[in-house]
Amino acid sequence: MSNSPRLPGTFPPHIADRGRHYFEHGKVREIRETAAGRYQATVRGSAMYSVWLKLDKGLRIQSGGCDCPYDDACKHMAALWYALQAQLETQGVPQPLADLLARSNEAALREMLMKLAEDETVRERLTALLQPEKREEIYQQQIRQMFTRAGYDYYDAMDLGVQVQDWLGVVAQDGDAAVAEALPLLMPRLIRAYERMDDSGGILADAIDSAVELLDQATHENAPESLIRCLDKCLKDDRYFEYGDSGYKLYHIRARIWQQNGQWKAWQKYVDSRLAKADGWDSKFWAMARWQLFQAQGDTAGAQDWFERHLYLPEFRKIAVAQAVGQQNWAEAERLLREGMALAEAEEHFGTLHDWKLQLFALMQQTGADIRALAEDLAFFKGDLSLPHYQAWKATFSEAEWPSEFERLLARLAKNPWLCAEILQHEQKFDLLLSVLQQYANLSLTTLDHFSPSFPEPYHAQVVDCYLTVFDREIAQAHNRKQYRQLAKQLKMLGKRYPDQQQAVSVFAAEIKARNNTKLYRRPALLEEWERVGF
Template identity: 25%
Template structure:
């Protein structure tokens, strides 16, 4: 839970440092509580950025946003505002200041109706955006207001504000989507108030405009895509609610049917597939079987018969799901038999066979799936089918098949601990010792043979291959002595450190002897402050876990500092290690 009390511990130390600097430099301007526990501020950086923060009970930070282009979770601008908020709410220096601040709500109470109207008319004349927002807010007071047009105009104004020569660049997508989020939040609020018709009117207008925009944007950060998904989610929430009239749901169905013909929803993301989910649910509810099946068949017909295409497979699966939902069992069987080459359809049949305990049929279907995947050269799908064979074997308690596949999956491309343990559990302790020793022996023979056959082409010894292949087994079996023998043949610092936690308790002295030359070599090739800091950090890590090696490691740090007197950044970073000599901590 992020709070004003603990955010300094929860956020990256680098971001905290930069945010604190902004705060101390007075870069936070116009901090204001616009509503109860809702705060807004601006922070002056390379540009001026707008920040919004929502606090909860006990100063819990419930939500926040910034329109800067930072990709991470929390930016330095938000942190700067949090520091100021923490100071403001502590009451240490803010009480006198707050006492003199105007109370906005009290000000509103002092204004009479004529003054309100005069202010609104003056601003509506000068500011078209203000007029649109005002009319939308009070649209329920006047049925003549065309809310669909107003929302469309409003989103167009927002888009134009952030566009440059008709294009939305990477940076502009942050501030743009922050404004879109506010519109979606308004739609959610309308939904909560059961104003379903206006919520849909808003969602429809925003979705159309934002989707058209994606063609002319650099959305490499995914902001616009996320906004589109949130709008589709709003439409789905309206559709799934029980209260909206059938007439409104018919309108949503017709809207989706029209929009799904727009290829943009499929070319720039998975938006179309999300919309099809809503479209299918409404088709089931509204008994629109003919329309939905006609749409799906049209999509299937676009793709060449006999040629694999994931989109065709997707629509075939959708059609089967829909036919099941409306009880067309006869059509389903025929369609399934015609399309068993589609992975998802075949998997559905495998699942059905397993549920009926017809394991022979399940295995036959899986074998057919493997054959198709091998023919089409899809090794990933072959592996998926083999995992299905393992699942059936577990149900049938077929020990030999379980052993075969768990062993394969344990060492397939990389070590998989879960499958290794599963393989091990099929043996008694006595049996396992024989099995694993035989595996180790065979693996050593295999590596030696491969290395000998390719000796003329290889520049490295087989030691690295032995470590990669056998270290995971030695760790699982706690063969620390064997692991140490392999690690002792390593000279590269990072490779040795991979096994530090496993060996430091058992062989501290031997590890330190390995680290000393490795640290020196790392220092010789390090070339910038990041690399120097990285080296110093690793030295301190080893000293912390093996205190007996402190003197030797500090000796390497001193030697490197003397060896490279013209590398001030290196000396500065290594001094953070050398200072530990007197038992001092880093200042």
């Protein structure tokens, strides 16, 4: 880390270290600059992952993404950052092109341009730069070529997405006027392709994001009329809202322009039209957008009235709770939270209900209120154990009170053996835990693997007995070679995990081999797999 002072704080140290390891072992492949400051690559981890980063001139990350399951800044993104740092810093600083051109005569420059123009792509770009009046025609032709060649499957979508991002990078380098001509031509074709193609790789969606980002940059000041018309057409097309979140990004761009131009009626008309047909999450977004419009207009009374009428929506209630907490109005904050809990429970929005309970728990801890009932509720919410809330609930009892309360708890959870076992594991009540596992009707190898590591050595023989009981049932139910192979490997691993019980495992394996044919579906296959692992 000390050798890379510019590594963004986005990456926790352990993620950064793993990213560096990936880079140093050559796992970053096919780095490409798809737009100004935007880089894409493939990183080999447990699978091949598509990764992208957008950097500023100081190599600081502005945005990025990866299609791996990790939902935060991941090691694959860190690996790409290290690779880009090495690549960009080792390129050196070339002699300024302006100096080289200044020393060249007109004939040499003309000859050089003619040589470069032998490449069709370069020729089209030079023509667009030298004859701006033909630029739209050239862009139209390039777009037609990209989309005419596109098919419909996964690989077609990948190829088209890469082509579009490369093309957008070239357009961006041609300047704002070029962007104003190119995007209105591209957007209708791009959303139509996204609707029809298999973009499970997400590359075409990235291309749409790149186009929206470029549109955002080109409209920050003095937005060209062509781009405003393009925005308005996109916002009338529901596909931008149905396929991802690009529609909402486009709305924020247009809202900024409406506000800059003081076009309140047009802004209100659009938001109201969206509200009229919105449902679900969509209605929450547009209700919030309408409130923000009131605020932008400076209509304090209208904003307050709208806010109060929409407190049934969690997004508004969260703001109200935050305001009450900020003012240390604890009673109002608790009222808002309890009211929100009642609404969420009535509508069976259990995720929202849980969020309100968590906030209320934090508030009650802060104010010193009695948390026992709420802590218990959160500890076992929806049949899952929350250890921090369980510990907080337990702490509300004295040492003398807890044993009898613990017995009542186990009695209440008798029909939930998994939850009961988790609590016993935490409390290190190994005799009781073993008893629960032995009586667990649906006990599986996976369940045993979850709980068995917590047992100390004196219990190993009994734990292995539990395993062998489950193995006996699993072997009797198995009916193909693949299942026999997996069970043989797992049984072999059991002996290695508990070496002091190796004899019991070997005796069990021998009994299975000697079993009557009628108890096994495919005895020869099982015997072969047993022999393969050494039984």
